[in-house]
Amino acid sequence: MQYILSPIDAKRHEGVLVFLYGDEVSDRSLPLSKKEIEVLREYRTADKESIVAFDRLPYRVYVVNFDSELPTSVSLEHLRRSAGKLRQRLLDDRLYDVAVTGEGLIPEEVIAFAEGITISDYSFDRYMSVTPPHIATLTVDSHLVNEEEWQINTHLWNRLFWCREWVNMPVADLNAVQFADELASIAADLGVTCTVFNKKQIESLRMGGLLAVNKGSVDEPRFVVLEYRPDNAVNQKPIALVGKGIMYDTGGLNIKPDEYMREMKSDMAGAATMASVLFAAADSHLPVHIVACLPMTDNRPGFNAYAADDIITMYDATTVEVVNTDAEGRLILADAIAYANATYNPELIVDMATLTGAAYRAVGPYAIVGMQQNAANPFNLLRIVGDQTYERVAELPFFDEYVDMIKSDVADIKNCGKPCAGAITAGKFLAHFAKTTPYIHLDIAGVAYFSEKQFYYGTGASGFGMSLMYAFLQTYDVLSKK
DSSP states (O other): OEEEEEOOOTTTOOSOEEEEEOTTOOGGGSSSOHHHHHHHHHHHHHOTTOEEEEEETTEEEEEEEOOTTSOHHHHHHHHHHHHHHHHHHHHHTTOOEEEEEESSOOHHHHHHHHHHHHHHHOOOOTTOSSOOOOOOEEEEETTTSOHHHHHHHHHHHHHHHHHHHHHHSOTTTOOHHHHHHHHHHHHHHHTOEEEEEOHHHHHHHTOHHHHHHHTTOSSOOEEEEEEEOOTTOSOSSOEEEEEOEEEEEOOTTSOOOHHHHTTGGGGGHHHHHHHHHHHHHHHTTOSOOEEEEEEEEEEOSOTTOOOTTOEEEOTTSOEEEOSOTTOOHHHHHHHHHHHHHHHHOOSEEEEEEOOOHHHHHHHGGGOEEEEEESOHHHHHHHHHHHHHHTOOEEEOOOOGGGGGGGBOSSSSEESOOOSTTHHHHHHHHHHHHHTTSOEEEEEOTTTSEESSOOGGGOSEEOOTTHHHHHHHHHHHHHHHTO
16 A cells, blocks of 8 residues: 555545544535535434445545544544445445545544554455455545654554564464564664574573474574664663564474464464564654564474473573473563563563463453563553553453462473463563563463454454554653653
8 A cells, every 4th residue: 555645625636535524523624515414414413433425426525424522542443443444345436546634633533544444454465366456545634644643654554564464474484584584684674783593592592491392393493683772762771572483383292272273373473563563663763772582483293392391491590390382482482581681681571472362361352461560650651552552451460479370399480370360370470581670461362363353453463562562662752751
């Protein structure tokens, strides 16, 4: 999709026009006749979020009604959902070039609508012989959004596209080595520092968790460290982003049943998201020092695969009893968290991972499950930002008593607790490796990949969490100026 920011005269525009119609709009600003306005009023009275089309052969005017008196975050989300519905109508009508305008709008409303069209227009079609139709151009009225704000969002949407593309890619075409090489290439183009550790280097680091999970795979593991360090960074110590990069998860020797094996190419969504957030920050020159630590491997039952009852020694010398080889994501994340903590002394560590089915069962496909240790203020900020972006964070308790559930009789800790509180004990396992550094754990198991159509996301990889993390990082810039 091509994005264009340009002045639009609604009453003289020749082409497909979308007019966003909220409560502040006067009838005289509508590009409609008196009779059409009467029709529109009837639709709006019956449904305040209806979409009404008027013919202007060979074009059409679509009036998208929305309730601007709702709480702002809800109103913006409804605009995204309306955009998804409209995008489908446009394609059904074989209209591929669209212009968006309105009156009495705030920039956030226009951007939310454009975001909804962008997200809904994505499809994973690189393997299709016949490519499905897409919106070709999206023109937005420059009277409603300034150039800088528009560019920031289009950069973010571009990174969101690639995040979703990576997560949707099968492991046959995107393994740990290939993904690391791709990240290194992008980093070079952006001037982002990228260090890629191969297997021998990972062995020299003694990352026992990453190496153990990789033992069943024919493909080498990788550990990628991206560092974006602008000269005008507002934070003295970096924020460390850690993302789970399990390129495919069979469950290892504790192999998954068939119904759980599909879609396991998405088990690297955490790494894809955190890399994409850092790249988006570099695209827009966000003044925040960020480090992303991304451990990558697939989890297979072949060769000398690690097994339940194994005891492994992690990067920070913690010994871990393996209880279940399908609890592998926390093992590779733990090494990365410990490395980030020891190497960069960050002011905050945030990890993101498709970690537990328990998180999905707790909140379904509507939120990220979150926990925090020594990070109450950043977590509260993240939750506020989540409400604003509608990528909401549901906090689970993180009481000290949960540590008892991962105590081992033969090692320092074990990688899996009891059936209850599974998402929490996974978080507690990871928090051990953050030590006293402020730490936030985000489990995206329910939202990273949708098997069934979910609002404007469609099916497959969603990129859910990218807007949340980027907006959270933006607050560092905003708060530093207060």
